Amino acid sequence: MSVAPTELVIETGPSNPAAANPRPRGARPTRRRQRARMVTTAVMMTPFAVLLGGLLGWPIVWTFVLSLTNEELTGPTALHHQFIGLSNFNQLFADPNFGASLVHTLQYLVGSAYIGQVVFGFVLALLFRQCSRTVQAIVGGIIILSWVVPELIAGFMWYALLGQGGVLQQAAHAIGLPYSQILVTHPMAAVNLANTWRGVAFSMMLFTAALAAFPTDLLEAAQVDGAGSVKRTLFVVLPNLKGTFLIDIVLVTLATLNDFVLIFTMTGGGPGEESQVLSTYMYQLGFTEYRIAYATAVSVVLLIIGVVLSAFYVRALRKS
Amino acid sequence: MAQTIAISGDTRARRAPAAARHSTRSASPRGWNILALAVGVLFLVPFIWLVVTAFTKNGTLAVSFSGGLTTGNFSGLFAANSASEAIGEGVGGALLNSLYLSGGTMVITTVIAVLTAYPLSRFNIPGRNVLVYAIVFVTGLPIIAVIIPTYDIFVSLNFVNSLWWTVLFLTATSLPFAVWIGKNFIDSVPLELEEAASTDGAGTWRTLRHITAPLCVPGLLVIAIYTFIQSWSNFFVPFILLQTPKLPASVTIYQFFGEHTINYSGLCAFALIFTAVPVVLYVLLSKRTGGVSMFSGAVKG
Numbered sequence: 249m250s251v252a253p254t255e256l257v258i259e260t261g262p263s264n265p266a267a268a269n270p271r272p273r274g275a276r277p278t279r280r281r282q283r284a285r286m287v288t289t290a291v292m293m294t295p296f297a298v299l300l301g302g303l304l305g306w307p308i309v310w311t312f313v314l315s316l317t318n319e320e321l322t323g324p325t326a327l328h329h330q331f332i333g334l335s336n337f338n339q340l341f342a343d344p345n346f347g348a349s350l351v352h353t354l355q356y357l358v359g360s361a362y363i364g365q366v367v368f369g370f371v372l373a374l375l376f377r378q379c380s381r382t383v384q385a386i387v388g389g390i391i392i393l394s395w396v397v398p399e400l401i402a403g404f405m406w407y408a409l410l411g412q413g414g415v416l417q418q419a420a421h422a423i424g425l426p427y428s429q430i431l432v433t434h435p436m437a438a439v440n441l442a443n444t445w446r447g448v449a450f451s452m453m454l455f456t457a458a459l460a461a462f463p464t465d466l467l468e469a470a471q472v473d474g475a476g477s478v479k480r481t482l483f484v485v486l487p488n489l490k491g492t493f494l495i496d497i498v499l500v501t502l503a504t505l506n507d508f509v510l511i512f513t514m515t516g517g518g519p520g521e522e523s524q525v526l527s528t529y530m531y532q533l534g535f536t537e538y539r540i541a542y543a544t545a546v547s548v549v550l551l552i553i554g555v556v557l558s559a560f561y562v563r564a565l566r567k568s
Numbered sequence: 569m570a571q572t573i574a575i576s577g578d579t580r581a582r583r584a585p586a587a588a589r590h591s592t593r594s595a596s597p598r599g600w601n602i603l604a605l606a607v608g609v610l611f612l613v614p615f616i617w618l619v620v621t622a623f624t625k626n627g628t629l630a631v632s633f634s635g636g637l638t639t640g641n642f643s644g645l646f647a648a649n650s651a652s653e654a655i656g657e658g659v660g661g662a663l664l665n666s667l668y669l670s671g672g673t674m675v676i677t678t679v680i681a682v683l684t685a686y687p688l689s690r691f692n693i694p695g696r697n698v699l700v701y702a703i704v705f706v707t708g709l710p711i712i713a714v715i716i717p718t719y720d721i722f723v724s725l726n727f728v729n730s731l732w733w734t735v736l737f738l739t740a741t742s743l744p745f746a747v748w749i750g751k752n753f754i755d756s757v758p759l760e761l762e763e764a765a766s767t768d769g770a771g772t773w774r775t776l777r778h779i780t781a782p783l784c785v786p787g788l789l790v791i792a793i794y795t796f797i798q799s800w801s802n803f804f805v806p807f808i809l810l811q812t813p814k815l816p817a818s819v820t821i822y823q824f825f826g827e828h829t830i831n832y833s834g835l836c837a838f839a840l841i842f843t844a845v846p847v848v849l850y851v852l853l854s855k856r857t858g859g860v861s862m863f864s865g866a867v868k869g
Contacts, residue, residue, distance in 0.1 A: 288772050289687040296684040296743060303718070303740035304706070310717035319720070372607070378600035387608035394611055396850045398801035400818050401618070401839050404825055408617040408629045415617050418630040445611060498708070506710040509803050513822070527712050534716045535808070543716050550713040558708030562701050 311551060314544040321538035329541065336545040346546065348521050349529040353505070355436050356443070356525055361504040364444030366496055369451025373459055374481070376452075388452070395449035403513025406442040407431070410514075435515045435523035442510055447503065451496050458492040459485075491564065498561045505553060526550050622840045627832035641837035658820060659838055665731065666816035666842075669806065670799035672735035677742045678792045682784070684743075685750030686776055690762070700751065706744040712804065719808050729811045737809065738799050746791045753787025754780060793853045797846040817842045 315336055319329035340346050372391070376384045394402070409415045410430045420427035430438045462485065470484045486493075508527040511517060517524035517532060524532070526546055534543030621627035622642075625635030645659045687693060688700055718737060719728070727733040757780055765775045781788070803818040810819070821842060824835050 285687075285691050285772065286693065289691055289693050292683040292687050295680045296747065299680065299736065299740045300706070300743060303737050304714070307714040307718040307721060308709075310721055311714055314717055314720060375600060375604055375607075378597065379604045380597060380601055383601045383604050387604045387611075390608045390611045392850075393847065394614075396797070396847050397843050398803070398818060398846060400801075400803045400822060401843050402614070404821075404839065405614040405618050408621075409614050411629060413629045415629075415631050442614075445614065502708050502710065506712050508712055513825075527710075530713075530716065534719075540716060540720060547713040547716055550710050554708060554710040554713065558705045561708050562705050565704060566701070 308551065311544050311547050314541050315548045317541045319541040321534075321540055323538075336542050337548075339542070340545045340549075345521050345524065345529060349524040349526050349546075352436060352523060353525045356440060356507075356511075357501060357504055359436070359440035360443035360447065361500045362497070364440060365447045365451045365500050366493070368444065369448050369496070370455045370493075372448065372452045373455035376456060377459060388456075391452060392449045394445055395447065397446075399446065399507075399509040400513060402442065402446050403510045406438070406445075406510075407514050410438050431515055432519050435519065439511050439514055439523055442514060443504065443507065446510065447500065450503075451500060454492060454496050455489070458489050462488065491567065494564045495561065498557055498564060502554065502557055502561075505550060505557075618836050618839060618843075621832050622836035625833055627836060629832065635833075641833045642841070644834060645838055645841070659817075661813070662815060662817040662820040663841070665810075665814055666800055666818070668731055669735055669738065669802075669816050670796045672732075673738040673742060673799040674792050674796040676735065676739045677746050677795045678788060680739070681743060681746035681750040681791055682754075682776075682781070682788065684747045685754055686780065688747070689751045689754035690759075700748070703744045703747055707748060711741045715804060715808050722809060728809060729814055731810070731814050734806060734809045738802065738805060741805075742795045742798060746795060749794075750784075750787065750791055753784050753790070756787075757783045790853065793849050797849055800846055 316331050316333060317329040318332045318335075320326055376388065379387070397405075407414070411417075412429055412431075416430075417427045466484055466488065467480055470480045475483065505526070507525075508531065511523055511525060511528050512531070515523040517528040521529075526549065530543050530546040530550065533539050533546060537543075617629070617631055620631050620633070623637055623639065624633055625638055625640070627635070688696060693699075722728045722733065761779055761783070762775050765779045770778070801818065803822065806816050807819045807822070810816070815823075817838070821835065821839055824830060824838070
């Protein structure tokens with residue numbers, strides 16, 4: 249790592265005098281200047297390139313390499329692992345727990361990301377436009393607060409709310425209602441609810457900004473044409489916010505795929521495998537069962553989904 | 569309901585007849601305000617336990633005022649020889665570790681992000697757009713997927729349980745987003761000023777230091793504070809890459825929570841201090857930048 253800063257000092261030498269001493273006008277100085285700029289650029293970007301290549305690029309490549317081996321954290325293959333081709337993937341696609349975590353990941357996406365954050369976030373943004381500024385500030389602030397709280401603390405707060413001996417059970421008991429242990433009986437519903445609470449602020453802010461920038465003349469034209477408020481929302485606002493929706497959907501999907509802590513703290517993926525998603529299953533394979541290589545096969549699946557979605561994201565941004 | 573979700577623009581600017589305005593706006597605001605406030609109250613419910621337990625004695629997983637209100641849980645955290653069970657010892661150290669991790673990540677990320685974003689914004693280098701989109705592409709990758717291979721690499725290089733290497737890993741993961749919003753900020757600094765400096769004979773480095781950087785201070789603050797908040801709140805990376813004396817507050821809180829004979833009051837006080845840091849920073853940030861603009865980078869092409 250010490251390479252980057254040293255290079256930075258050494259190589260600034262030649263570029264600095266070239267820029268500091270004004271040269272006689274002509275074709276050569278411009279080319280020289282262009283060259284100096286290229287050198288400066290290279291120097292300025294070196295720390296970035298070194299860090300990203302070493303601590304992100306290499307691990308990404310290593311993910312694919314490891315997934316083709318039989319490495320484990322303990323035992324004989326910990327030190328001397330071998331390449332075993334695609335066996336990990338063959339095993340993975342036949343693994344019922346992997347299938348279950350794929351299904352749960354989809355449920356988590358549809359429940360907490362698309363319905364809970366994109367749709368609900370849009371509805372909240374619409375609602376806020378009807379409210380007074382004070383109410384907007386207070387309620388918006390509370391929702392953003394839920395989003396700024398570290399995820400780990402959010403997980404514990406929801407555990408204390410829904411878990412055994414927790415606040416909801418206490419409340420149900422106080423008014424004489426039966427209480428079922430939601431974390432045990434409906435773990436996916438519980439984590440969906442928590443992730444909606446935690447994440448909706450982002451979509452809400454995105455849509456609030458998009459609606460604030462919405463061209464009013466379009467709406468006025470629709471109103472003159474006799475379109476009611478629902479019609480205006482459906483046929484004027486929604487089509488014009490297509491880009492915002494697309495970007496929000498991609499970003500929220502990526503954030504939800506990357507989520508681990510909330511489920512880990514609330515249910516630990518259980519009971520059994522009932523709320524296991526890709527990230528928690530990967531963790532369990534790697535650090536509870538010590539099957540490092542097999543766990544990276546799950547990482548590869550996560551990475552490939554991420555690559556496809558990221559490509560969509562870049563495309564959506566280039567268009568807008 | 570159908571009548572009133574009118575996405576009208578600013579009502580002051582709208583020139584609707586008084587009668588029409590009356591039907592869409594005046595009749596409804598109170599109803600919508602009450603609905604919004606109800607949503608706000610619902611969003612507050614999960615906080616009740618954390619706050620009440622932090623300020624009462626002998627807390628459990630339920631809400632109870634029976635122990636009486638107290639601020640002793642907070643002072644107890646930092647008592648040298650705390651009698652309050654497991655918590656107390658190590659709280660200060662854990663917070664210092666958190667500060668080391670997030671402060672280090674913040675400083676290195678901000679400096680490198682500016683160095684990278686400046687030529688991306690200003691110089692007409694070949695392949696610039698491809699590079700920018702490649703960086704945006706990397707911001708989308710699920711970092712969680714590379715944690716096991718990173719751990720594997722760290723084990724073989726003997727980097728595990730090093731705060732410094734964890735800082736560098738956190739830096740690598742925060743850099744792509746930081747570079748991108750940094751580029752957008754520098755894009756918004758007028759080029760004419762730099763051209764003037766350049767005409768006066770200032771080189772690239774001097775221009776960057778004396779002209780661009782000062783104008784980018786609000787942008788720098790956004791990158792710095794955002795990176796700090798992200799690293800402070802990060803649980804998974806230090807959970808995997810660090811061990812006991814070097815663990816930051818996020819992982820320490822997790823470990824306390826897992827113990828059965830737990831002192832929930834002390835734990836909630838600790839969690840509240842831990843949570844207050846990103847909340848206060850976020851408030852400062854949104855005061856400076858006006859809320860959403862913090863993410864303009866993520867949405868702007």
